Amino acid sequence: xxxxxxxxxxxxxxxxxxxxxxxxxxxxxxxxxxxxxxxxxxxxxxxxxxxxxxxxxxxxxxxxxxxxxxxxxxxxxxxxxxxxxxxxxxxxxxxxxxxxxxxxxxxxxxxxxxxxxxxxxxxxxxxxxxxxxxxxxxxxxxxxxxxxxxxxxxxxxxxxxxxxxxxxxxxxxxxxxxxxxxxxxxxxxxxxxxxxxxxxxxxxxxxxxxxxxxxxxxxxxxxxxxxxxxxxxxxxxxxxxxxxxxxxxxxxxxxxxxxxxxxxxxxxxxxxxxxxxxxxxxxxxxxxxxxxxxxxxxxxxxxxxxxxxxxxxxxxxxxxxxxxxxxxxxxxxxxxxxxxxxxxxxxxxxxxxxxxxxxxxxxxx
Amino acid sequence: xxxxxxxxxxxxxxxxxxxxxxxxxxxxxxxxxxxxxxxxxxxxxxxxxxxxxxxxxxxxxxxxxxxxxxxxxxxxxxxxxxxxxxxxxxxxxxxxxxxxxxxxxxxxxxxxxxxxxxxxxxxxxxxxxxxxxxxxxxxxxxxxxxxxxxxxxxxxxxxxxxxxxxxxxxxxxxxxxxxxxxxxxxxxxxxxxxxxxxxxxxxxxxxxxxxxxxxxxxxxxxxxxxxxxxxxxxxxxxxxxxxxxxxxxxxxxxxxxxxxxxxxxxxxxxxxxxxxxxxxxxxxxxxxxxxxxxxxxxxxxxxxxxxxxxxxxxxxxxxxxxxxxxxxxxxxxxxxxxxxxxxxxxxxxxxxxxxxxxxxxxxxx
Ligand SMILES: [Zn+2]
Ligand SMILES: [Zn+2]
Numbered sequence: 001x002x003x004x005x006x007x008x009x010x011x012x013x014x015x016x017x018x019x020x021x022x023x024x025x026x027x028x029x030x031x032x033x034x035x036x037x038x039x040x041x042x043x044x045x046x047x048x049x050x051x052x053x054x055x056x057x058x059x060x061x062x063x064x065x066x067x068x069x070x071x072x073x074x075x076x077x078x079x080x081x082x083x084x085x086x087x088x089x090x091x092x093x094x095x096x097x098x099x100x101x102x103x104x105x106x107x108x109x110x111x112x113x114x115x116x117x118x119x120x121x122x123x124x125x126x127x128x129x130x131x132x133x134x135x136x137x138x139x140x141x142x143x144x145x146x147x148x149x150x151x152x153x154x155x156x157x158x159x160x161x162x163x164x165x166x167x168x169x170x171x172x173x174x175x176x177x178x179x180x181x182x183x184x185x186x187x188x189x190x191x192x193x194x195x196x197x198x199x200x201x202x203x204x205x206x207x208x209x210x211x212x213x214x215x216x217x218x219x220x221x222x223x224x225x226x227x228x229x230x231x232x233x234x235x236x237x238x239x240x241x242x243x244x245x246x247x248x249x250x251x252x253x254x255x256x257x258x259x260x261x262x263x264x265x266x267x268x269x270x271x272x273x274x275x276x277x278x279x280x281x282x283x284x285x286x287x288x289x290x291x292x293x294x295x296x297x298x299x300x301x302x303x304x305x306x307x308x309x310x311x312x313x314x315x316x317x318x319x320x321x322x323x324x325x326x327x328x329x330x331x332x333x334x335x336x337x338x339x340x341x342x343x344x345x346x347x348x349x350x351x352x353x354x355x356x357x358x359x360x361x362x363x364x365x
Numbered sequence: 366x367x368x369x370x371x372x373x374x375x376x377x378x379x380x381x382x383x384x385x386x387x388x389x390x391x392x393x394x395x396x397x398x399x400x401x402x403x404x405x406x407x408x409x410x411x412x413x414x415x416x417x418x419x420x421x422x423x424x425x426x427x428x429x430x431x432x433x434x435x436x437x438x439x440x441x442x443x444x445x446x447x448x449x450x451x452x453x454x455x456x457x458x459x460x461x462x463x464x465x466x467x468x469x470x471x472x473x474x475x476x477x478x479x480x481x482x483x484x485x486x487x488x489x490x491x492x493x494x495x496x497x498x499x500x501x502x503x504x505x506x507x508x509x510x511x512x513x514x515x516x517x518x519x520x521x522x523x524x525x526x527x528x529x530x531x532x533x534x535x536x537x538x539x540x541x542x543x544x545x546x547x548x549x550x551x552x553x554x555x556x557x558x559x560x561x562x563x564x565x566x567x568x569x570x571x572x573x574x575x576x577x578x579x580x581x582x583x584x585x586x587x588x589x590x591x592x593x594x595x596x597x598x599x600x601x602x603x604x605x606x607x608x609x610x611x612x613x614x615x616x617x618x619x620x621x622x623x624x625x626x627x628x629x630x631x632x633x634x635x636x637x638x639x640x641x642x643x644x645x646x647x648x649x650x651x652x653x654x655x656x657x658x659x660x661x662x663x664x665x666x667x668x669x670x671x672x673x674x675x676x677x678x679x680x681x682x683x684x685x686x687x688x689x690x691x692x693x694x695x696x697x698x699x700x701x702x703x704x705x706x707x708x709x710x711x712x713x714x715x716x717x718x719x720x721x722x723x724x725x726x727x728x729x730x
Contacts, residue, residue, distance in 0.1 A: 032676060036683040038664065061651060061676040069654050069672060077668045286426060289434050299403065303442045307434060311397060311426040318401040318683055 001231060003344045007253040010343040013049070013234050015081040015133035016173050017073060020048035022234065022255035023339055025246065025332045026083060027263070031056045032066075032076050035263045036322040037329065039078040045298060045330035046337070049081040049133075051258045054126055055090030059109050059116070063129040071131030083134035083258075086123045086165075089207075089238075092141050100140070102157065120164035128171045134203065137165040139179040141208050151183040159195035166199050175202035177236060183208060184217055186224055193225055203234040206254075210239045219248055226253035243272060243335055243359060247352045250339050262328035267321050269313040272331045276362035278306075280324070285310040292327055296334075300327040366596060368709045372588075372618040375708040378414070378599050380446040380498035381538050382438060385413035387599065387620035388704055390611065390697045391448060392628070396421045397431075397441050400628045401687040402694065404443040410663060410695035411702070414446040414498075416623045419491055420455035424474050424481070428494040436496030448499035448623075451488045451530075454572075454603075457506050465505070467522065485529035493536045499568065502530040504544040506573050516548040524560035531564050540567035542601060548573060549582055551589055558590055569594050570601040571619075575610070584613055591618035608637060608700055608724060612717045615704050627693035632686045634678040637696045641727035643671075645689070650675040657692055661699075665692040 003010040013020040027034045028051045034042060052072055069075035072082055095107035104119030120138045127135035139158045142150055162178050169176045178201035182188035206225055209218045229235055234255045240246060241259020249257060269281040273293035288306040300323035312320025342351040368375040378385040392399045393416045399407060417437055434440035437447055460472035469484030485503045492500035504523045507515055527543050534541045543566035547553035571590055574583045594600055599621060602614045606624020614622060627637060634646040638658035653671040665688035677685025707716040
């Protein structure tokens with residue numbers, strides 16, 4: 001940890017593939033590639049750590065292929081830090097679940113309906129084969145309609161799975177993070193936190209939030225947890241990617257977060273800019289020959305006009321998806337760099353309020 | 366013209382946006398972008414001259430938008446030489462034709478079914494608004510089932526249209542090329558050639574070939590025409606992009622050619638390499654961790670394995686389409702550079718025979 005400003009933290013995450021300044025946004029390389037972007041693109045926009053989805057990579061091309069290639073870094077050409085999730089989130093959100101038991105979870109592949117089983121031990125073994133710098137324990141992210149009783153038994157099973165993951169984990173060059181669950185119940189979150197902390201992980205993630213609940217509830221639960229996490233371990237909030245949300249979780253002391261939002265928005269024609277969100281398919285941009293985001297030096301902003309990008313997106317051209325994805329990921333990455341500067345300067349809270357009010361006021365569509 | 370080797374020519378095409386060494390392959394930017402590639406990508410692979418499709422740009426985003434942007438160079442960010450076709454090929458191949466008359470052609474838009482009319486004068490006016498370095502006359506590319514009588518009246522109308530195009534053309538900074546038609550009838554080709562030459566264009570194109578006829582017939586017709594074209598004007602063969610075909614038309618004295626093949630093949634998972642065409646979706650590449658084309662320094666070959674590219678293509682990832690497109694366009698571009706070297710060295714014919722026999726023998730699938 002280098003500096004603290006209120007609860008917000010500026011730190012350094014050291015990995016075998018380099019150090020990452022935090023807070024940091026992790027672009028998601030779902031299937032071994034951040035949609036539309038090459039490792040060179042990611043390096044140019046200053047991305048720090050890239051996330052890979054174990055669920056997808058396990059099914060396609062298969063962990064064995066990646067291991068034979070020399071690991072995910074070698075396979076994808078990204079030589080910077082990487083984190084893999086455990087696959088749990090996709091198993092529970094994408095798959096028709098066959099059976100959840102103490103042992104693990106059986107599920108059908110979203111690709112071809114074939115049946116697979118994940119156990120805590122397998123999730124660790126697969127992630128060790130993938131070889132990212134940070135691996136995650138296998139957790140259950142309970143369904144939205146789950147009641148309190150479900151959450152109690154789920155978080156306790158998740159804690160037992162976490163202990164099995166820790167026991168199974170054998171790569172000393174790979175960090176393993178635990179995950180706190182417990183839904184929107186403060187006491188269950190505290191129980192999950194206590195059980196996870198007992199296991200002494202290299203870092204701690206908060207899961208099961210930002211899944212549809214009101215933003216205030218999310219922040220309320222998060223604010224109960226972050227003060228009780230050890231100061232010297234990285235904190236990862238799973239699944240947030242909108243600029244305002246990013247700043248809010250940073251304010252509560254989060255170091256890392258990931259989301260597909262910046263690239264998904266880009267493919268649907270929406271750019272994140274200093275003037276707010278722009279829907280480039282809006283007719284007003286057809287003859288807007290100015291840059292996408294004045295002041296942004298990325299390839300999309302430096303080389304093209306809003307009118308051209310809008311044309312490419314309307315015509316569903318690959319180049320448009322790539323350029324706006326590049327810009328959006330850079331925008332969020334740069335936002336984290338600005339946040340870090342303000343934390344180091346001790347001015348984070350006031351800066352954040354000003355930034356959010358400008359961004360939301362400008363939101364023009 | 367710098368050198369001639371047999372009928373093959375090495376030359377220099379001077380344009381307001383720079384000189385292009387010929388023979389040269391023109392990547393096709395159908396809708397104002399070569400599918401998946403940015404101007405920076407094109408510059409890095411050494412692309413010489415990029416083609417824009419007037420038909421598509423006229424309908425979307427509209428010639429007025431491009432003109433307001435400052436022309437196609439400014440709009441697309443490609444600052445090198447550009448050529449626009451007249452739109453005729455797409456009008457006749459894509460559109461349900463409403464009416465072909467002496468005046469011009471009415472057609473329905475492939476986008477929304479709206480009705481439009483192209484005349485020779487409009488095709489020139491639109492291309493002047495787009496502002497490419499080279500414009501083409503509006504010609505009719507007769508349907509495959511057209512008989513001799515149809516070709517006779519069509520080539521004569523095309524010649525009258527060419528005269529009207531020449532008369533309408535007013536931009537001194539833009540070259541205008543005529544187009545020779547006449548199907549597979551040697552005497553009609555000669556008539557079309559004579560009528561086109563009479564109009565004295567800045568360059569001459571051969572159209573209506575490589576549209577499904579046997580390759581030998583195509584080369585036979587072409588070989589009747591090239592010896593009668595003026596030596597000091599560029600010669601453009603419309604619509605060829607396979608490596609063997611490119612070398613064969615170069616051998617007959619062609620300087621420029623265009624095709625969507627290299628980028629279209631890439632999106633379907635096929636790479637053009639020194640080992641022949643590779644279908645990367647073939648199971649044999651799942652664990653092939655070698656480079657796509659050993660010796661090729663492009664981003665796809667230098668940074669990734671066949672196994673990774675195959676994975677991306679199977680998963681329909683944008684990055685896969687971009688990387689293999691980049692490689693394929695570079696491969697064809699580099700092939701033209703090699704051809705030029707051999708022409709300058711006076712060794713083209715022997716080199717071409719060797720190259721084709723290696724390429725086709727290696728074709729492994
Ligand atoms: Zn930008
Ligand atoms: Zn290559």
